[in-house]
Amino acid sequence: MKYLGLVRANLGRNKLRTLLTGGAITLAVALVCLLLTMPQGMNALLDDIASNTRISVHNKAGIVYTMPASFTRRVRQVDGVAAAMGQVWFGGAYEDDGVVTFPNFAVEAEHVGAVYPDYPIAPEHLADFQRYRDGALVGGQLMERYGWKVGQRVTLRSTVWPVDLDFRIVGTMNDDQAPFFWFNREYLDQALKAQGGNGLDIVGMIWVRAADPSQVNAIMREVDEISRNSEAETAAETEKSFFSNFFGSLQGLVTIILVVTSLVVLCIVVIAANTASMAVRERAGEIAILKAIGFGRRSIFGMLLAEVVVLATLAGAVGVGLAVGATGLLQMFAGWSPALGPLGNFIITGPVIVQGLFLSLFVGMIAGIVPSYGAARKPVVEALREVF
Amino acid sequence: MSTDDTPIPVVAIRGVARHYVRAADDVQALRPISLDILPGRFVAFMGPSGSGKSTLLNIISGIDRPDEGALLVAGEMLNDLDEDELAEWRARHVGLVFQFFNLIPVLSARDNVALPLLLTKLDRAERTRRAETALRVVGLDHRLDHYPGTLSGGEQQRVAIARAIVTDPDLIVADEPTGDLDARNAEDILSLLRQLKNDFGKTIVMVTHDPRALRFVDDVYHLDKGILLEGEDAERAGAAIRMAAGGHVGGGGHP
Numbered sequence: 001m002k003y004l005g006l007v008r009a010n011l012g013r014n015k016l017r018t019l020l021t022g023g024a025i026t027l028a029v030a031l032v033c034l035l036l037t038m039p040q041g042m043n044a045l046l047d048d049i050a051s052n053t054r055i056s057v058h059n060k061a062g063i064v065y066t067m068p069a070s071f072t073r074r075v076r077q078v079d080g081v082a083a084a085m086g087q088v089w090f091g092g093a094y095e096d097d098g099v100v101t102f103p104n105f106a107v108e109a110e111h112v113g114a115v116y117p118d119y120p121i122a123p124e125h126l127a128d129f130q131r132y133r134d135g136a137l138v139g140g141q142l143m144e145r146y147g148w149k150v151g152q153r154v155t156l157r158s159t160v161w162p163v164d165l166d167f168r169i170v171g172t173m174n175d176d177q178a179p180f181f182w183f184n185r186e187y188l189d190q191a192l193k194a195q196g197g198n199g200l201d202i203v204g205m206i207w208v209r210a211a212d213p214s215q216v217n218a219i220m221r222e223v224d225e226i227s228r229n230s231e232a233e234t235a236a237e238t239e240k241s242f243f244s245n246f247f248g249s250l251q252g253l254v255t256i257i258l259v260v261t262s263l264v265v266l267c268i269v270v271i272a273a274n275t276a277s278m279a280v281r282e283r284a285g286e287i288a289i290l291k292a293i294g295f296g297r298r299s300i301f302g303m304l305l306a307e308v309v310v311l312a313t314l315a316g317a318v319g320v321g322l323a324v325g326a327t328g329l330l331q332m333f334a335g336w337s338p339a340l341g342p343l344g345n346f347i348i349t350g351p352v353i354v355q356g357l358f359l360s361l362f363v364g365m366i367a368g369i370v371p372s373y374g375a376a377r378k379p380v381v382e383a384l385r386e387v388f
Numbered sequence: 389m390s391t392d393d394t395p396i397p398v399v400a401i402r403g404v405a406r407h408y409v410r411a412a413d414d415v416q417a418l419r420p421i422s423l424d425i426l427p428g429r430f431v432a433f434m435g436p437s438g439s440g441k442s443t444l445l446n447i448i449s450g451i452d453r454p455d456e457g458a459l460l461v462a463g464e465m466l467n468d469l470d471e472d473e474l475a476e477w478r479a480r481h482v483g484l485v486f487q488f489f490n491l492i493p494v495l496s497a498r499d500n501v502a503l504p505l506l507l508t509k510l511d512r513a514e515r516t517r518r519a520e521t522a523l524r525v526v527g528l529d530h531r532l533d534h535y536p537g538t539l540s541g542g543e544q545q546r547v548a549i550a551r552a553i554v555t556d557p558d559l560i561v562a563d564e565p566t567g568d569l570d571a572r573n574a575e576d577i578l579s580l581l582r583q584l585k586n587d588f589g590k591t592i593v594m595v596t597h598d599p600r601a602l603r604f605v606d607d608v609y610h611l612d613k614g615i616l617l618e619g620e621d622a623e624r625a626g627a628a629i630r631m632a633a634g635g636h637v638g639g640g641g642h643p
């Protein structure tokens with residue numbers, strides 16, 4: 001610690017270089033901290049949209065494959081299942097160009113309330129939904145996007161089924177995370193029969209609510225067991241993992257970003273190492289003199305390494321501070337508008353701060369070790385001979 | 389060789405030699421040399437470039453090690469010490485002054501002088517106090533807070549000398565301390581070294597090309613091609629140097 005004055009003086013030697021190197025480390029550490037919040041932020045996001053007790057059941061081959069409609073009834077009989085609701089992808093296009101612009105499903109109206117007790121659906125809307133065969137429940141975002149009002153009629157032209165259906169919007173789910181359009185399964189069934197078909201005998205996805213979160217795993221096992229020997233094997237997942245599949249590509253992106261970040265960190269190490277070896281080289285004469293007057297290998301090594309480590313750690317601390325400030329700003333924005341709400345999930349937690357600081361320390365160590373060791377190891381005669 | 393009234397030499401060299409292997413060449417920088425330097429003497433090594441002066445000085449000050457021979461300096465057999473032990477020994481027993489790069493440019497004169505004290509157990513206040521005392525001895529007590537860049541060459545060399553004496557070493561070793569200075573400053577430095585010898589009884593070993601030094605030192609050794617000249621050879625070398633200096637420097641005319 002006696003050398004701290006010397007370390008500080010040496011850092012002040014080439015202020016611009018110290019500042020630039022420090023700045024690079026600051027930015028990199030801030031970036032890494034922000035990225036470290038992503039997996040956690042995503043999980044928090046998923047937690048927000050998924051309740052722990054909901055399970056999705058779909059064909060094992062993938063969510064575009066279907067299961068026999070009767071399977072929903074069998075799932076309802078499984079122990080611990082509080083409610084289950086089958087849903088079928090309608091693929092309805094609202095605009096004339098025939099493009100599906102929002103998810104729309106045929107659901108079992110009488111089971112919606114039991115499967116989604118946590119959804120903010122007004123009781124009278126739910127009652128109307130069950131009463132009117134052509135009723136539709138529409139997510140708040142969607143209502144806003146198209147300027148729809150409750151009571152209004154809209155027509156969707158299916159891209160999957162050979163029917164166009166005319167709906168009456170009977171209610172809305174004022175939930176940002178449910179931008180769906182739900183309508184009564186029977187309505188589609190009858191429309192198909194009217195066309196001379198067999199009606200709706202399949203289901204695309206079954207949403208199950210467990211009576212108790214502790215039963216979720218047992219239910220998933222049991223459901224998959226029942227389906228094992230049937231014509232459509234199923235895969236049951238908790239809602240959270242189902243959504244994270246949806247988010248999967250996003251997480252792939254996160255992986256890529258993390259890889260890129262690691263490369264950035266590597267670059268920073270190289271930059272810092274370059275600064276350190278430049279500092280060591282241009283001070284060769286002084287270092288030789290220090291050795292001559294009795295500074296041992298350990299003192300020289302410690303002094304030079306401390307210089308890089310102090311710089312990296314200070315710069316890293318500023319970087320962590322920047323990241324904290326940035327997420328603070330995000331949270332502020334999140335408070336301004338509900339649409340920005342999810343941003344509030346990206347929080348720099350204690351562990352991220354610690355990781356950021358350790359990363360900086362690590363960068364300093366790795367960058368400083370080689371040049372410092374090289375300078376310290378050189379015998380004093382050689383060091384002197386090289387400069388005189 | 390030492391009887392009761394002969395003081396123990398600060399430097400005792402017996403058959404010390406050093407050669408360097410460079411590529412295919414084998415450079416004999418120093419042929420076996422024996423010599424004693426008694427306490428309180430101001431000794432100069434002179435000789436042409438490449439004659440082995442710095443090599444000998446580095447060996448005496450524990451910076452380099454001989455290939456052969458025995459070496460007792462300030463009571464320690466330097467042959468027995470490894471690189472780290474030598475560093476520690478130097479810090480305690482030797483004050484070093486070089487031709488350039490002596491000072492750390494980002495430290496004040498005071499902090500530069502206090503540097504060797506970082507290796508001791510002294511606290512900060514005591515280190516500062518001793519550094520200031522050393523700077524007073526070299527006549528720079530009005531430059532304590534100056535940085536090397538704002539000091540003249542002569543002043544910088546004085547700071548280096550203050551740093552060399554701040555640990556109160558047994559031996560001061562200087563390799564061409566006036567090599568970079570003009571005539572006036574060179575004389576000032578030589579007379580400062582002389583004063584350290586006179587006032588504090590320091591033993592000083594110096595390498596120099598400067599004939600002016602003859603007026604200040606007690607003993608002159610001449611080196612040529614790694615050999616310590618003796619007898620007639622030494623006298624001839626001495627005469628040549630006095631000639632070069634214009635004849636008006638006497639052999640022992642120091643104060």
Ligand SMILES: Nc1ncnc2c1ncn2[C@@H]1O[C@H](COP(=O)(O)OP(=O)(O)OP(=O)(O)O)[C@@H](O)[C@H]1O
Nearest residue numbers: 385408410415417436437438439440441442443444
């Ligand atoms: N590390 C080394 N490797 C190879 N040769 C060396 C090394 N150190 C010194 N020498 C050689 O040893 C000889 C003596 O060198 P030394 O530095 O002692 O001379 P010097 O008398 O101090 O000369 P100068 O007056 O130029 O400083 C020279 O020929 C030099 O080239």
Ligand SMILES: [Mg+2]
Nearest residue numbers: 441442443563
């Ligand atoms: Mg030399």
